[in-house]
Amino acid sequence: MKKISLNPGFFVSNRKKFVEKMDQGGMAIFHSNDVFPRNGDQTFRFRQQSDLFYLTGIDQEKTILLFFPDCQNPELREVLFLIEPVESLQTWEGHKYSKKEATEISGISKVKWLDQFDSLLTEAMSFAEKVYLNAIEYPKFSNDVPYRDLRFAREMREKFPNHDFHRLRSYCTLYEPLRPKRRSV
Numbered sequence: 001m002k003k004i005s006l007n008p009g010f011f012v013s014n015r016k017k018f019v020e021k022m023d024q025g026g027m028a029i030f031h032s033n034d035v036f037p038r039n040g041d042q043t044f045r046f047r048q049q050s051d052l053f054y055l056t057g058i059d060q061e062k063t064i065l066l067f068f069p070d071c072q073n074p075e076l077r078e079v080l081f082l083i084e085p086v087e088s089l090q091t092w093e094g095h096k097y098s099k100k101e102a103t104e105i106s107g108i109s110k111v112k113w114l115d116q117f118d119s120l121l122t123e124a125m126s127f128a129e130k131v132y133l134n135a136i137e138y139p140k141f142s143n144d145v146p147y148r149d150l151r152f153a154r155e156m157r158e159k160f161p162n163h164d165f166h167r168l169r170s171y172c173t174l175y176e177p178l179r180p181k182r183r184s185v
Contacts (some may be wrong), residue, residue: 008107013059015078018055019069025129027068028168029121031148035061049149051134051168056080056106060097064117065108068124076124080106084113125160133169 022028023102030052036044048059056065064081085096099111100118112120133153136143146154157165 006057008105010056011105012107013057014055015067018067022069022132023130025070025127026132026166027066027071027124027130028129028132029152030055030067031152032061032063034060034148037164044163048061049134051125051131056108058082058102058106064113064114066117066121066124068128071124072127074121075110076120076127077110078108079110079112079120080108081112081114084115125163128163130161130164130166132154132166132168 018028031049032052033047033049035046038044039107046061047060048063052063052065053059055067056063058080060082062083066076066079066081069077080102082097082099082102085098090096097105102111103109133156135153136147136149153165156163
């Protein structure tokens with residue numbers, strides 16, 4: 001886990017810019033990258049998914065950002081999900097963020113443990129008009145291993161077949177996830 005010294009206002013500002021590009025009633029979901037096995041009980045060094053890091057500053061595996069600014073339930077408008085720290089695993093896996101630390105870094109006040117994600121996602125889906133999913137969309141990229149965002153997109157389409165799913169970005173707009181919309185903030 002990297003130690004960063006950015007002001008949480010930077011990430012709050014990034015999320016505000018993102019909201020301006022979302023359609024009314026849209027919900028976006030961002031996942032951290034996977035931790036990849038290397039050999040035996042070793043893993044490759046973790047690198048956070050760039051979009052998630054840009055919006056939150058969180059550099060930890062198994063992290064999810066549920067971003068739904070227009071949700072009727074204010075508790076679901078901006079929620080960060082983390083793995084719950086287990087003290088006995090810290091020696092092997094390193095430090096994991098507490099809820100307080102995650103809030104201090106990201107500026108997100110609603111931080112939940114990862115085991116709550118499925119139930120809160122189901123509730124959020126009942127309000128969502130559009131669901132934006134993240135994926136690598138670059139014509140020169142090819143990978144035989146289905147990465148987390150791709151697996152999640154498949155699960156979502158199977159679990160919620162009647163919802164309207166959209167891609168967060170195309171390969172030509174890597175740092176502008178959604179096209180500009182006429183939205184008042």
